[in-house]
Amino acid sequence: MMATTHVFVGLVLVAPVAVAAPDLATPLAVGAIVGGLLPDVDLVLTHRKTFHFPVLGAAGAVSAATLAAVAPSPFTAGIAACAASAWIHAASDALGGGPEMDPWTNPSDRAVYDHARGRWIRPRRWIRYDGAPEDALLASALAVPAFVVFSGPIRTVVAVALAVSLGYTLVRRRLVEWTPEWLE
Ligand SMILES: [Zn+2]
Secondary structure, eight states: OOHHHHHHHHHHHHHHHHHHOGGGHHHHHHHHHHHHHGGGGGGGSSTTTTTOOTTTHHHHHHHHHHHHHHSOOHHHHHHHHHHHHHHHHHHHGGGSOOSOSOTTTSOOSOOEEETTTTEEEOOOOSSOSTTOHHHHHHHHHHHHHHHHHOOHHHHHHHHHHHHHHHHHHHHHHHHHHHSOGGGO
């Protein structure tokens, strides 16, 4: 799944809370955006392993959400949204393809690393690869509620992220030809 799809999932996840507590909407949205992007920082380390916690991340998300419920504040709400969004990102990576650049010729059997069991989870390929047409469709469907619920700069971020997603989808398969060997 595209980084932007992960961001939209996080935003839709916190949207009902943002509707119920409008004064927390901005920290919730910022937390969801950061959490949706954060795991993929491990691209420079062991991608889909170092910062991806598809199983253990649930404990972090539940703890942070409990703390936010007991002591609601912009800070605790933002942290909870970030933890939940990062966990869902890692868990949903198992539903996509592997991290390879060209999954149509060279599919991988490693979707995301399960630190609890100490092994890789295999890709389900519901979304065959990041930037696949079904990925763009999912991103577009999620962007609608995110755009409706949030306002101001967050709404602008949603619109720009959707435009980037659709542009990326259009060139995704050609990217493999353009990417130098060493970068893949
Ligand atoms: Zn990821």
